[in-house]
Amino acid sequence: MNLGVTAVMLPELDFEEQIALCAALGLRYYQYRPRIIPAEHRDQPYSCWGNHKFDLTPERFLKEGQTLTKKLRQAGLEPWGALPSAGIDDPDDTLRLHLEGAAHAEARCVRVSPPTYPDKPFNYAELLERVIRRYNVIVQTMARPLGIKIIVETHCHSLVTSPGLAWAICRHFDPRELGVIFDIANFTREGEVRPNLAVSVLRDYIDCVHLGGGQHVVGKVDALGCNVVTVQSSAFENSDLHIPTWLNALHEAGVKAPIIIEDFAAHMTGPDRLRHDVDFLNKVLVKRV
Known part of the structure; x- marks a missing residue:
């Protein structure tokens, strides 16, 4: 399994610093983070969901994406998608901006999220039908002409929080055009099933794996x-979900998707977390082989 990282977890580093760290650690893949930093977060300390030293707006990604990917490849890295704050209910022009940016950067795929589900009981079948129709429009009229794949993330509070809920949407599409970010850390929060079941449900649709840890705490x-x-x-190593078991399930199912590190633990800086995680995963993967 090849390893990569999402830029979301490296807010302290600019692009060149991110590349240098990834290359030094032997990573293969890099996920872009084209997002607008909210005004209230600017000039604040760097944080995963706030201020980032590498301020890559969607407009900048469209303009500079080709150059950025050239720099990645010069360092021996490949782009594996873009993770904008994009949802299916965004205006078409907004979605096209994200998709065109990824196409210019040869980033291959873009995360476009379904809506969150209501806080109270709702008509799931009706909402699901609307979501599938919208993804059809996005895939057929926006992504396909650009050669871009749409990816959805198994994310807490979303309509694809579990493998089964993700399958309810993605089964209507060719896995080459719509796939899933198999986010193990999010399963700690919501949507967990046994690893072999989770992998079996989504197998062909797993585009990449987001790997992080999580612990339940009695507040x-x-x-x-x-x-x-x-x-x-x-x-x-402290996660309530046993990460080696999840990686073994993916391996036994023949899933070749890259492992993208997305570690938000607060005990270290992003770069130090990444160094620690790569060391941990190298031990796990060597032991498995």
Whole structure:
């Protein structure tokens, strides 16, 4: 399994610094983060979901993507998709901007998310039908002409939070045109099933794996004496989901998708987390072989 990283977890580094670190660690793949930094986060400390030293806006990605990918390849890396803050209900022009940027950068795929589900019971079949129709439009009229694949992420609070829910959408599409980011850290928060079942459900649709750790923590006890549990990002080895078991399930199913490191644990800086994670994964993968 080849390793890569998402730029989301490296807010402290500019592009050249990110490339140098990835090359030094022997990584193969890099996922772009073309997003607009909110005004309230600018001039604030760097953070995964806030201010980034490498300020890659969607417009800049479209303009400079080809040059950025050339720099990646000069360092022995390949782009594996772009992760904008894009959803299916965004205006067509907004989605085309993201897709054209990825096409110029030869980044091959773009994450476009389904909507979050309502807080109260709702008509799932009706919402699912609408979502499938919209993905059809995006794939056929926007992505396909550019040679770009759409990817959806198994993400908490979204309509694809579990493998089965992701399958309900992606089964209507050719896996070469719509695939899944198999996010193991998100399964810690919501949507977990046994690794062999999760992999078997989505096998051909798994485009890449996002790998992070998570732990359930009892934050407080409510008035009825019930535990109120939250989930925190954790080091891989401390994750409530046993990462070697998940990697073995992917391997046994013949899934060749790259492992993209996406570690948000707060105990280290992004670069130090990445160094630690690569060392951990190299040990796991060598032992498996």
